[in-house]
Amino acid sequence: MNSTAKRLRAGLLALAALQTLVSVWQYVFPRSFYDDFPTVRLDPPYNEHLLSDVGGLGLALTAMLFYAARVMDRRVVVSALTGYVVYAGTHFLFHVRHFDHFSVRDAVGVGTGLGLEWVLALTLLYVAWRHHRTS
Structure with missing residues (x-):
């Protein structure tokens, strides 16, 4: 090196x-x-700073996923998906621990949607790992 x-x-x-x-x-x-x-x-109670930082991080992750889809390089795809799995997993885990003020319908909707997002990301990571391992 x-x-x-x-x-x-x-x-x-x-x-x-x-x-x-x-x-x-x-x-x-x-x-x-x-x-x-x-x-x-x-910072004020409505925390624009926090929300814009989280939004910026989401945009960074989005850029990584689009780039991975464009180049389809094993390392880039696995790296982008690994980051997304961590994000989706922590987001899902937060919400399933904080449903106290949710209606049952909202809790099921949010939990299901975020859970499916995490499972999709995990599945894609597994598929990418298997695909590149056999290529």
Whole structure:
């Protein structure tokens, strides 16, 4: 591996480490993140910052999925689907733990829709893994 590739890998690992730290804190301890991360609690009750950040992350994931569909490279497809499986799984798990104020109809609708989305992503990841393994 040449020196440029080594520096690129080091930079990617640094970004991944920083993002992991913040993301785990946000996902596992959301109240602590809200209360303790500098400036977050200063945002207004309707949190445009939070929603636009989540929307931006969704758009980034969308771009990865479109790119994977375009190039159909094994590594790109598996990488994009792995990211989507993590997103869809954590989104589904959040909602199935927070149905207290939902009607039964809404809980079934949301739970089913998000569950199917996660199962589809897992299925596509399995198909991609099998397809590229036999190719």
